[in-house]
Amino acid sequence: MRSGRARLDRTVVQSFYDRMRAVAPAAYGALERDRAGDPGRAFRDTSCGRLVASLDAAGLRALGMWAHHWCMRFYDDDTRVGLRLVREIAGRPGLGWTADEVRWMLGESEAAGPSAAHRFTLPAAAARELSPAIRRQLTTPELAAVADLELSTAAPEGAGPGAGERRVLAG
Template structure:
């Protein structure tokens, strides 16, 4: 991880990328289709909405991680559709986020820097599902983290 706060096992991180790769093609296509259509459509009627509703919790977490990674770090075009997807996934509870997934999301968010205003949407929601004290290494040297995670 680039932040230096905590090192995730290389195999764990590779597993994240492998899981994200499974949904990447469909996610990219859905985002592109939705960018070309009416942005005011209800989410469930969009390509992203149909994709999200077709996935189990593990697949939805992978989609969320991919969308977060893509929209926060790389997407230099219109990000409204991607951010909407991230917000919709962040609004779903009970997805079973793991501490390692949340650490990875947080690392990606910090690496994106403050220019990415939406960078804590998904990590905040995912961290809220973890038991208190699960991420102490982030709270110790990042004084603003409790505020960021609180909303």
């Protein structure tokens, strides 16, 4: 990853793709049906909403990662339905996100670049669920800006002038 974070083990990444592949057919079908449907419907009444309601926390994380990946790769297409799905999953606390899942999504977000305006929506929400110590290891300035985290360059207590250390403070 470009930010200098450690690369994820191939086995871990493969497990993400395996989990995402399990939800991909239903997710893609739901997105396509919702794309053709009424954009003003309440989320719970959409195909994506019904899919979300049918999944447990692990399934929602896999669906979120798939939708995030899909939106990052196809950000220039009509992704309004996909972004709505990502926002809905991001708004659900307590899904049990892991540091590796957040690292993977951050890598996807960084690779998409700034032209993908909503690239930190899901990783930011997921990062808020991690412990402050883990968040410190993952946080980039961009993620901090959207995750309501504060980056500090304060010097550690007892350090001399100019001994500033970049760290993340929970906001």
